Structures are given as C-alpha cells and as structure tokens.
Amino acid sequence: MKKVKESATEKIILEAARKVFIDKGYYGARMQEIADEAGINKALLHYYFRSKEKLFETVFLEAFVKVVPSVLVILNSDEPLFKKIEHFVNNYIDILTENPFIPGFILYELSQNTKRISSLIRGTGLNPQFFIAQIYKEIESGSIKNCDPRQLIIHMLALCIFPFVAQPILQAVFFKNSVEEYRQFLRERKAEVSKFIIASIRKQQEEEITFSNPIQ
C-alpha cells in the first residue's frame, strides 16, 4: 500500500521525471531515461506511479501550481494599479527565471489536451474578474486610457511569458546564443516591461486618446 507521506524515492522520481518531461515532452520522454536520471530501477516508476500517464499528470500539476496561482494572488490583491502591475511583472519574471521551461511545457501540453484546461481552471481558481473590475475603475476615474481590460491583461502575460517560451530562438538571434547575456537581458526586462506597460496606458492630462472598442 502507498503511504500518504511521500517517500524519498518518490521525490527523487518526481524530480527526474520533471527534468525529462520538461526536456522531451510527454511523447519524447522515456520511462527508462527517467529511471536512469533517478538512478533507480524502471519498475519503481510503476510501483509508485502505476503508469507513464499518471506520472506525467503528477509532474504537470506540480509545475502548473508552481507558476500559476502564486501570481494570481497578486492580481487579486488590493494594491493600486500601477504598483500592482510592477509587482506582478517583477514576481512573474522572477518565478519564470527560476522555472524557465515550465511555461512552454504548460502551453504545449495544454494545447494537446484541451479537456484538462477547464478542470485546471476550476481547481486553481483562475478568475480575472476582480482585476478586470479594477481596470474599469481606473478607466472611469481617468487615470488610464480606455481599453479592453482583457487586451491589457494579455499584453501583460505576453510580455512576461513570451521571452521564456521563445528563449531558444531569441537567444540565437539576439544574443549570439549566450546564456549569460540572455539572463542579463531578462533581469533588465523586469523594469523594462512595467515601464513599457505603464507608459502606454497612463493617461496624459491634456488629451483624451480613446482606444477603439472598449467592450461590448
């Protein structure tokens, strides 16, 4: 019988599985390679996790929980908007720097298995309504320009996540394939992105620029 508390072996397996799955994806990963990486017999993988699919499921959920909800807390806090954007961008890029392969991993597996999305969303309480309401308030109060809050949120996500998803090609094209240069770039990017966003949405006193089509 399996114990509730996870054994040391179980942790070692999960660690190895995470590495291999993130590197190779579900289909590319080999149970033997995971076992080798963990330095144990392949049968143990099945002993603890029954099947490749179950093992993957566990790894995926751990990754998802690591990256998504932590950042959601910030969006639902009651900080003022500009501070919140800075806070969000800083934290998100930090978390992703520590787990640079997780966004690509999540996006790919999610595009393969769209069914899982809805259960994940339900499980982690992904709901942008509070943040959307805050953006509306700021628009009405005149501190930011008119826009569709969903567009703004997706701008924020894109600017934070994309550099990690596209790391290989960006690193090759813009940074002579130097990992160190790319890391430096990401550090600078934290400040760069918040400034970029805030400069764009902040309303100038003298003119009222309206964005097209707020929301229906």
Next chain:
Amino acid sequence: MKKVKESATEKIILEAARKVFIDKGYYGARMQEIADEAGINKALLHYYFRSKEKLFETVFLEAFVKVVPSVLVILNSDEPLFKKIEHFVNNYIDILTENPFIPGFILYELSQNTKRISSLIRGTGLNPQFFIAQIYKEIESGSIKNCDPRQLIIHMLALCIFPFVAQPILQAVFFKNSVEEYRQFLRERKAEVSKFIIASIRKQQEEEITFSNPIQ
C-alpha cells in the same frame, strides 16, 4: 530517381505530415498515422522522403518559411518607424490568424531539439540589424524614448505571437471557450497592439523620460 518537380503524391504526403506533426509534434507523430491521413501506403513516405526525420525537416522548414521571413521583409523596409510597427503588427497577426498553430509548433520543436533545429533555421537569414539601427536613429532624433531596441522588438513579437501560442488557455479563461469570440478579439487586437506599442515609446515633448540601461 526523384523528379525535381514534386508529384501529386508528394504534396498529399506533405499536407498529411504537416497536419500530424503540428498536432502531435515530432515524437508524438506516427508514420502510420501520416500514411493513413494521406490515404496511402506507409512505404511511400520512405520512398519519397527516406526517413521520418527528413520528412519532418521538410514540413518544419515549410512552416517556418511561411511565418518568419515574410514578416522580416517589413522590418527591413524603409518605412518610418510608427508606420512600420503598424504594418508589422497588422501583417503578422493576419498571417498567424491563417496559420494559428505554426508558432506553437516551431517554438515547441525548437525547445525540444534546439541543436538540430537551429541549424535548419540558420539557412533562412534571420537578421534584425537594420531594424535595430532604425530604432537607434529614432531615439537619437528624439521621436521615441530611449530603450534597448532588442527589448522593443521582443515586446512586438510577444504581443503578436503569444495570443496564438496560448490560445487554448486564454480562450477558456477570457472567452468562455468561444472560438468566435476569440477570433473577434484577435481582429480587434491588431489595432490595439500597434496603439499600445506606439503610445508607450512615443516621446512627449515636455518631459524626457529615460529608460534604464540602453545598450552597452
């Protein structure tokens, strides 16, 4: 012997291979599935393309060429910066709307097998130097704020590409899983993104805001 002009069968195979590879990725794809999809015998795949890897390379390069270089032409044109940004964003989002799964495909395969794929890409002449120089000129002339041109380019790419890479989850979270609503959102996004970028980088006459750390 293989003819120079590709036969009808060859086209059918490529079409089927594209579909399966994009859906399942390199490791997930099965030669038998591609053959079934094409309605032909599996041996024909090897007859025309020798191996899975060669077939994949062909498919990948076709996809890459469809999405990347066409848009590079715009960046290397001599339009003024703001017009060029609008032009770029409009064209890119259009192209991606027609090929919504290609970005994810490219990024995924690139992250799985960076070495092999980057040698494939090298032949396609990706070079942002001209556009980078243009951005510098605009900074010097005082029409846009100071910034690292690479950051700006990656902002642009992120804002265009991310909505396609993350479509499943964004659609679920923000658009009740409605494909039509998401399409509408992408249409609006074209205008939204250029405005967002230009509003952020345009320099106001009265103040000179400097971004941190231009380039070394």
Next chain:
DNA sequence: CAAATTTTTAACTATGTGGTTAATGACTGC
C-alpha cells in the same frame, strides 16, 4: 504493343517501449 521505368503495395524485420512478474533485499514491530 512490349520493354523499361516509376509508383504503389503487403508482408516482414529489428528494435525500442511501457508495463509485468517473481524473486531478493531491507525494514519494522513484537
């Protein structure tokens, strides 16, 4: 039309893969 060539197929092979099993080693409680 018949010979030569190209295209297509069914059957096959070698290998890699996820998963199983039965035996062994390591603990744990008494």
Next chain:
DNA sequence: GCAGTCATTAACCACATAGTTAAAAATTTG
C-alpha cells in the same frame, strides 16, 4: 531475531514503431 510487510531489482513480455524488401501495378518510352 524472526515473521511479515515494504522497497527494489533483473529478467521478461507484448506490442508498437521506423524502416526494408520484393513483388505487383501503373506509367512511360521506343
């Protein structure tokens, strides 16, 4: 210290998969 349970292993199995082959069908060519 020993019975009983849990953890670990090597050897194995069934099956799927990329790739091959040899023969048949279709097409081209003289």
